[in-house]
Amino acid sequence: MDFATLIQILDSTVRLATPLLFACLAGLFSERAGVFDIGLEGKMLAAAFLSGAVAAVTGNVWLGMFAGIGASLLMAAIHGLASITFRGNQLISGVAINFLAAGLTVLLGQNWFGLGGRTPALTSGGRFEPIILPFAEAMAPVPVLGPIYSELISGHSFPVYLAWAMVPATAWLLYRTRFGLRLRAVGENPAAVDTAGVSVTAIRYAAVAICGVLCGLAGAYLATGLAAGFGKDMTAGRGFIALAALIFAKWRPWYALGACLLFGFLEAVGNRFPNIDLGLIVLPAQFMQALPYILTVVILAGFVGKAIPPRAGGEPYVKER
Amino acid sequence: MTVQANAGRPDSAAPPAPPAIELRGISKAFGPVQANKDISIRVARGSIHGIIGENGAGKSTLMSILYGFYRADSGEILIGGQPTAIPDSQAAIRAGIGMVFQHFKLVQNFTVLENVILGAEGGAMLRGAMTRARQSLLDLARDYELDVNPDAVVEDLSVGHQQRVEILKALYRQADILILDEPTGVLTPPEADQLFRILRGLKDQGKTVILITHKLREIMEITDTVSVMRRGEMVATVKTAETGPEQLAELMVGRKVLLRVEKRPATPGRPVLEVENLTLRDGQGVERLRGISLSIRAGEILGIAGVAGNGQSELLEVLGGYARASGSVRLNGQPLDLSGREDAATRRAQGIGHVPEDRQARGLIMDFSAWENAAFGYHNAPEFQKSNILMDNDAIRADTVSKMERYDVRPPIPTLAAKNFSGGNQQKIVVAREMDRNPDLLLIGQPTRGVDIGAIEFIHKQIVALRDAGKAVLLVSVELDEIMSLSDRIAVMFDGRIMGERDPATTDERDLGLLMAGVVQ
Numbered sequence: 119m120d121f122a123t124l125i126q127i128l129d130s131t132v133r134l135a136t137p138l139l140f141a142c143l144a145g146l147f148s149e150r151a152g153v154f155d156i157g158l159e160g161k162m163l164a165a166a167f168l169s170g171a172v173a174a175v176t177g178n179v180w181l182g183m184f185a186g187i188g189a190s191l192l193m194a195a196i197h198g199l200a201s202i203t204f205r206g207n208q209l210i211s212g213v214a215i216n217f218l219a220a221g222l223t224v225l226l227g228q229n230w231f232g233l234g235g236r237t238p239a240l241t242s243g244g245r246f247e248p249i250i251l252p253f254a255e256a257m258a259p260v261p262v263l264g265p266i267y268s269e270l271i272s273g274h275s276f277p278v279y280l281a282w283a284m285v286p287a288t289a290w291l292l293y294r295t296r297f298g299l300r301l302r303a304v305g306e307n308p309a310a311v312d313t314a315g316v317s318v319t320a321i322r323y324a325a326v327a328i329c330g331v332l333c334g335l336a337g338a339y340l341a342t343g344l345a346a347g348f349g350k351d352m353t354a355g356r357g358f359i360a361l362a363a364l365i366f367a368k369w370r371p372w373y374a375l376g377a378c379l380l381f382g383f384l385e386a387v388g389n390r391f392p393n394i395d396l397g398l399i400v401l402p403a404q405f406m407q408a409l410p411y412i413l414t415v416v417i418l419a420g421f422v423g424k425a426i427p428p429r430a431g432g433e434p435y436v437k438e439r
Numbered sequence: 440m441t442v443q444a445n446a447g448r449p450d451s452a453a454p455p456a457p458p459a460i461e462l463r464g465i466s467k468a469f470g471p472v473q474a475n476k477d478i479s480i481r482v483a484r485g486s487i488h489g490i491i492g493e494n495g496a497g498k499s500t501l502m503s504i505l506y507g508f509y510r511a512d513s514g515e516i517l518i519g520g521q522p523t524a525i526p527d528s529q530a531a532i533r534a535g536i537g538m539v540f541q542h543f544k545l546v547q548n549f550t551v552l553e554n555v556i557l558g559a560e561g562g563a564m565l566r567g568a569m570t571r572a573r574q575s576l577l578d579l580a581r582d583y584e585l586d587v588n589p590d591a592v593v594e595d596l597s598v599g600h601q602q603r604v605e606i607l608k609a610l611y612r613q614a615d616i617l618i619l620d621e622p623t624g625v626l627t628p629p630e631a632d633q634l635f636r637i638l639r640g641l642k643d644q645g646k647t648v649i650l651i652t653h654k655l656r657e658i659m660e661i662t663d664t665v666s667v668m669r670r671g672e673m674v675a676t677v678k679t680a681e682t683g684p685e686q687l688a689e690l691m692v693g694r695k696v697l698l699r700v701e702k703r704p705a706t707p708g709r710p711v712l713e714v715e716n717l718t719l720r721d722g723q724g725v726e727r728l729r730g731i732s733l734s735i736r737a738g739e740i741l742g743i744a745g746v747a748g749n750g751q752s753e754l755l756e757v758l759g760g761y762a763r764a765s766g767s768v769r770l771n772g773q774p775l776d777l778s779g780r781e782d783a784a785t786r787r788a789q790g791i792g793h794v795p796e797d798r799q800a801r802g803l804i805m806d807f808s809a810w811e812n813a814a815f816g817y818h819n820a821p822e823f824q825k826s827n828i829l830m831d832n833d834a835i836r837a838d839t840v841s842k843m844e845r846y847d848v849r850p851p852i853p854t855l856a857a858k859n860f861s862g863g864n865q866q867k868i869v870v871a872r873e874m875d876r877n878p879d880l881l882l883i884g885q886p887t888r889g890v891d892i893g894a895i896e897f898i899h900k901q902i903v904a905l906r907d908a909g910k911a912v913l914l915v916s917v918e919l920d921e922i923m924s925l926s927d928r929i930a931v932m933f934d935g936r937i938m939g940e941r942d943p944a945t946t947d948e949r950d951l952g953l954l955m956a957g958v959v960q
Binding site: 295296297298300306309311313314315316 | 527540568
């Protein structure tokens with residue numbers, strides 16, 4: 119494998135990791151506040167659909183993005199209402215959101231566009247354009263550093279840079295601010311927050327809303343950045359991969375970046391090398407495509423070390439007395 | 440503003456300082472249950488005021504109203520003479536009320552400092568808040584003997600230190616009135632003494648302390664005034680110096696209560712249980728039992744004292760057939776298999792009855808009815824079978840009715856779910872089940888935890904009666920009073936070891952307290 123191929127794979131890793139990173143950080147906010155969310159997938163799907171649809175109709179990618187965030191927020195509101203206000207089962211609410219999104223996107227898509235659930239292919243204004251960083255052209259001929267800067271670092275679209283910026287932002291919010299302290303406390307022992315005179319409900323809703331915004335960005339990037347339009351079930355389990363990455367990352371922002379890059383890398387390798395010839399056997403394309411999912415199963419089955427989830431995770435808060 | 444009438448006082452005299460807290464006519468009902476009935480109470484500033492009552496007497500409800508967890512249906516709260524509405528905890532904190540709950544409200548994986556500032560950060564950024572809090576924490580530590588490392592993670596702290604963090608939390612929020620709910624339940628006697636010193640220090644600095652407890656000894660030791668609650672009503676408020684434990688117990692229960700257990704001297708017979716070098720490692724490989732050796736003879740009660748979590752639970756689990764261990768255990772001379780092949784059912788068949796420490800988790804299935812619970816573990820007994828397949832539920836129900844009568848379970852309704860009985864009556868169901876089979880050895884853990892005084896008296900009598908019938912009893916309790924009054928011999932456990940054995944007639948709480956803290960004499 120030569121250097122150019124490596125750069126190509128890494129470049130593709132960065133792009134493929136982006137929706138995972140958004141979704142993973144989304145899950146991090148929600149779960150650190152004690153609200154488990156297996157509905158990341160559904161929220162992403164709803165956001166991908168509406169952003170694709172709005173971008174196609176208006177030809178404006180930004181309107182598409184905000185529409186996607188809106189769709190995801192609506193789903194997040196349902197999850198919040200079910201699991202915070204009505205103290206329902208968070209897993210069931212998440213499953214319901216996944217089903218709702220899977221069905222509704224195809225139904226509305228067919229109704230609006232008549233393309234079998236897809237949205238019309240996006241033209242230039244409806245997609246996120248690459249951002250060429252300063253001096254990218256000038257740097258390109260420099261050996262090693264040149265390609266790294268001009269191809270790997272430069273030339274991604276806005277959501278990619280935003281996702282990377284979200285990592286330090288999340289860490290800062292979580293560990294340096296009052297809001298972060300309360301959010302982490304609510305996920306560990308909501309009674310401590312409640313008796314300190316702070317509303318558990320408000321913090322959990324805030325966390326779920328942030329989760330909604332980030333899932334919306336993940337979905338919008340899928341439909342208007344990575345692809346050129348929405349396609350049926352286009353999230354393809356990325357919400358669940360993001361959950362696995364979250365567990366792998368032990369609910370920490372910087373680890374989340376690493377975990378998402380690993381999954382993105384596996385996907386990139388699978389795309390670049392459909393068949394890998396090991397001499398004795400040839401690994402089939404299906405196997406390479408399945409790699410991220412296999413790793414997901416391995417992580418969720420708990421083979422990768424011990425990850426301690428937030429202690430109050432999954433439990434609705436009920437005042438003791 | 441309402442001006443308080445100074446009844447009978449001439450205007451020229453200085454008005455008396457208003458009480459720190461005054462409650463007027465507080466009532467609160469949960470559905471048909473009247474938890475608080477027209478409660479009025481005055482707590483003088485700078486005093487330690489005890490509130491005592493049985494479980495379910497309404498103490499906790501009253502304090503929850505004061506801390507803004509519940510809203511009273513009617514009545515008025517005055518703080519420092521001012522009528523004050525307390526709709527939520529924030530309002531209570533603003534009014535200068537701090538609460539130390541029985542179950543600490545701490546975030547286990549946060550540092551002491553983070554726990555103290557949570558909810559009172561004083562700014563959107565943490566850095567400044569942390570610096571300020573660190574300084575005031577050091578000041579508070581100096582003023583009130585509340586030493587605790589601000590950077591320690593709470594889950595690494597002892598229970599006593601965690602409690603200090605709770606007190607610090609309240610003081611950091613400038614509480615003038617500190618409410619402590621059953622604060623000594625989890626402490627060793629030396630830790631409790633230290634807590635009392637801290638409380639006296641707070642009082643000397645002009646703080647008002649409200650102490651909720653069911654332990655008469657503590658009320659007598661530390662309070663200035665005591666209020667007694669019974670079935671939702673405030674039945675009396677008296678000066679502590681003018682009352683005594685017997686009178687308080689009578690006020691709590693509403694009838695005369697025997698505080699001392701009456702029992703004849705023991706007449707121990709042959710050894711029933713012989714334990715040698717019992718060792719147990721938990722899942723993480725930590726030794727929970729480190730070479731325990733003990734023996735109990737027929738007609739004898741061996742009490743195991745110790746702070747919770749020093750191996751007592753594991754000892755009960757091994758003997759009861761829930762956990763594996765190495766070492767040797769003989770029952771009536773026959774060795775027991777500790778490898779895990781024999782389970783709790785085998786143990787029961789061998790003649791070991793077990794009243795588990797945590798009755799709600801291990802003693803009962805809370806959603807099942809009393810008659811089902813009264814047969815568990817013995818449900819395969821021949822008299823409960825109709826045929827090879829069918830159980831004879833009528834026989835079990837009839838048996839339960841008889842048990843309920845003999846063990847004074849109220850209400851005597853076999854079809855009622857276990858969760859609908861009070862703590863004391865739940866415990867009586869378990870005790871009835873385990874004692875009724877006449878076991879050679881009874882394991883009984885925390886027999887009276889969460890049980891009211893009337894039921895405590897009854898359960899204690901049953902334990903002594905079993906002993907007098909020539910059975911062996913292994914009693915594990917964190918209540919020293921209970922250990923001292925029931926046991927014929929006392930063994931103290933610390934860190935998985937037996938620190939020593941004592942004769943209850945010649946030992947005292949100080950002596951046992953040192954052993955419980957691991958001090959070798």
